[in-house]
Amino acid sequence: MTSLNRGPAGRPARVSTKTLHDGVRRTVLPSGLRIVTEAIPTTRSAALGVWVRIGSRDETTAMSGASHFLEHLLFKGTEKRSALDISAEIEAVGGETNAFTTKEYTCYYARVLDADLPLAIDVLCDAVANSVLDPADVETERGVILEEIAMHDDEPGDEVHDVFTEALFGASTPLGRLISGTEETISPMTRTQINRFYRSRYLASQIVITAAGNLDHTKVVKLVRAALAGSPLDTAGEPAALRDTKKHRVQKPATVVRNRDTEQAHLVLGGTGITRGDERRFALGVLNNVLGGGMSSRLFQEIREKRGLAYSVYSYGSQYADAGLFGVYAGCAPGKAEEVLKLIRAELAAVAADGITEAELARGKGMVKGAYVLGLEDTGSRMSRLAKSELLYGGLMGVDELLARVDAVTLQETNALAADLLTRPMSLAVVGPFDENAFSAAR
Numbered sequence: 001m002t003s004l005n006r007g008p009a010g011r012p013a014r015v016s017t018k019t020l021h022d023g024v025r026r027t028v029l030p031s032g033l034r035i036v037t038e039a040i041p042t043t044r045s046a047a048l049g050v051w052v053r054i055g056s057r058d059e060t061t062a063m064s065g066a067s068h069f070l071e072h073l074l075f076k077g078t079e080k081r082s083a084l085d086i087s088a089e090i091e092a093v094g095g096e097t098n099a100f101t102t103k104e105y106t107c108y109y110a111r112v113l114d115a116d117l118p119l120a121i122d123v124l125c126d127a128v129a130n131s132v133l134d135p136a137d138v139e140t141e142r143g144v145i146l147e148e149i150a151m152h153d154d155e156p157g158d159e160v161h162d163v164f165t166e167a168l169f170g171a172s173t174p175l176g177r178l179i180s181g182t183e184e185t186i187s188p189m190t191r192t193q194i195n196r197f198y199r200s201r202y203l204a205s206q207i208v209i210t211a212a213g214n215l216d217h218t219k220v221v222k223l224v225r226a227a228l229a230g231s232p233l234d235t236a237g238e239p240a241a242l243r244d245t246k247k248h249r250v251q252k253p254a255t256v257v258r259n260r261d262t263e264q265a266h267l268v269l270g271g272t273g274i275t276r277g278d279e280r281r282f283a284l285g286v287l288n289n290v291l292g293g294g295m296s297s298r299l300f301q302e303i304r305e306k307r308g309l310a311y312s313v314y315s316y317g318s319q320y321a322d323a324g325l326f327g328v329y330a331g332c333a334p335g336k337a338e339e340v341l342k343l344i345r346a347e348l349a350a351v352a353a354d355g356i357t358e359a360e361l362a363r364g365k366g367m368v369k370g371a372y373v374l375g376l377e378d379t380g381s382r383m384s385r386l387a388k389s390e391l392l393y394g395g396l397m398g399v400d401e402l403l404a405r406v407d408a409v410t411l412q413e414t415n416a417l418a419a420d421l422l423t424r425p426m427s428l429a430v431v432g433p434f435d436e437n438a439f440s441a442a443r
Contacts, residue, residue: 015221020396024386025217029225032205032237036386036396037220038212040379046117046213047379049109050128051387053206053240056181057103057174057320059197065181066197068101069145069189074108075099076137078130081123083137089123097124101179104243104320105391111380114214118223121211125227128207133198138191146187149180156266156431157331159258164268164429167256168325175248175323204228205237208390212382242394245277248323253425257436265337265432269344270327271424276319276392282405283414284317284326284421286364290356291315291347292328293367298351299328303343309336313344321392326421334432341428341439352422355415364414368406373399 017027020036027035059066075097076083090097095112097120108128110120152158162178169176180186211220228234250272274280292299292315303313310332317326328348332340356364375381376399389396397405430439 017217017221021398024396026390027217027221028239029204029221030237031228031233031235032203032239033224033228033233034208034239034390035217035221035224036208036210036390037215037217038382038386039215039217040213040382043214043379044114045111045379046114046120046211046215047109047111047383048117048120048124048211049107049209049383049387050124051208051210051391052106052108052128052202053104053208053243053391054106054201055102055104056177056179058201059174059177061172061177062185063189063193063197064177064185065145065179066189066194067106068180069141069186069194070198070202071099071101071106071108072141072145073133073137073194074127074131076141077132077134078126079132080126080130086123086127089119093119095120103175103179107384107387109380109383117211117213117215117220121220121223122227125209125224125231128202129228129231129233131198133191133195135191138194142186142189145180146183149183149186152180156258156260156262156264159260160266160268160329160429160431161327163256163258163431164270164327164427165325167254167427167429168250168270168272169248169323170251173249175320176251199232202233203237203240204233204235205240207233208387210383210386210390212386213379242392243321245275245322248320250323251427253427255428255430255439257430257434257438258432259434259436260431262334262432264331265334265430265434267330267332267337267341267344268327268429269341269426270325271421271426273317273324273326273421274319275324276321278319278324280413280417281319282368283409283417285368285406286361286409287351287356287414287418287421288315288317288326289364289367290360291351293364296363298347299344302347303330303340307343309340309343313340334434337430337432337434338439348422351418353419355411355418358411361409361411361414365406365409369403372402372406 019025023039056067093116097110099108112120166176299313303310310330313330315328328344330340
């Protein structure tokens with residue numbers, strides 16, 4: 001393989017670097033791989049992430065769970081390092097590594113002392129670019145993942161969100177499928193299939209490497225280029241475009257009940273939301289906080305504080321490139337499920353019809369702004385912000401600009417969104433000791 005670290009006549013290959021904001025710089029390598037860093041000189045640590053724009057929605061039905069399977073395998077060893085080497089080298093300097101998979105991307109990350117960032121770059125780049133996917137490791141991790149799936153089935157409070165997503169988008173659709181895959185898809189998946197998925201999807205053009213902390217951008221770029229020299233990611237290319245925003249098809253409203261012998265009933269009621277690029281996302285953040293975003297929210301006050309019917313109740317939203325969802329979760333005694341569901345429906349209907357107040361608007365804005373700023377207090381969250389901005393939005397919004405966008409949300413805009421969002425057809429997911437027709441009246 002020809003390395004792109006040197007150009008014709010031995011000259012360094014050209015890279016494109018620009019400053020995005022104070023302390024934030026972005027470089028595009030000849031391979032199409034992007035590197036975005038934020039220098040925070042006052043810290044003594046650094047967070048590094050290798051983000052791949054491949055997730056569970058990029059899999060075929062037969063390969064459902066491949067992204068998550070691969071996430072497990074990439075820490076199992078390369079030509080240079082064994083699985084023990086990968087973990088021991090980072091832990092020897094007091095650092096930590098981990099990874100996670102979502103529907104639209106996979107992340108491999110490390111947090112270390114600033115002086116050990118070069119080591120973290122070398123280890124993570126090696127693991128992501130050069131994994132050998134040893135057949136024995138495939139079998140070991142297959143067992144681990146099957147146990148993970150079984151463990152998830154024993155957590156009804158988590159399971160109900162997956163049931164709701166399946167009810168909304170359809171279990172056979174990319175957004176409706178489980179990130180982990182199922183026993184039926186993981187058990188027969190071969191090493192050859194996983195390796196083909198790895199080499200065809202993990203391309204430099206799909207990867208963004210981000211770092212935040214006490215660092216120098218130019219040095220980070222040099223270290224990344226050195227770590228990837230001669231690897232399968234050292235090829236020519238252009239950065240991948242943002243995901244297609246063509247509207248995702250959803251299912252007809254459905255009620256899905258999973259019978260589980262549990263002490264508590266778990267409910268999610270909701271419907272379609274807005275897409276990631278929708279300008280109303282700032283108003284949605286405000287509306288969500290007013291409805292069910294904290295202890296002062298309407299749902300929490302009405303259902304828990306006034307009536308004591310549920311220990312946990314909250315609203316939430318998820319946005320994707322081409323779709324979104326909005327839901328309300330409640331965990332309560334099975335005998336109170338019908339009453340809780342009735343109260344949730346009544347509160348949503350009231351907000352849809354009458355809107356929220358000026359006082360609630362102000363409180364909702366304060367919650368959004370506070371959560372955002374306080375969430376940037378560590379290098380890990382700043383590193384994640386860089387990556388999500390690049391992968392999901394195609395650009396980085398400054399903190400002041402984002403706060404200004406929240407401040408600009410009006411009562412009219414928020415109430416119009418509530419009237420739209422909360423009157424859409426809704427699906428219901430229930431996990432608990434009920435038969436499948438227990439909530440037939442709610443269909």
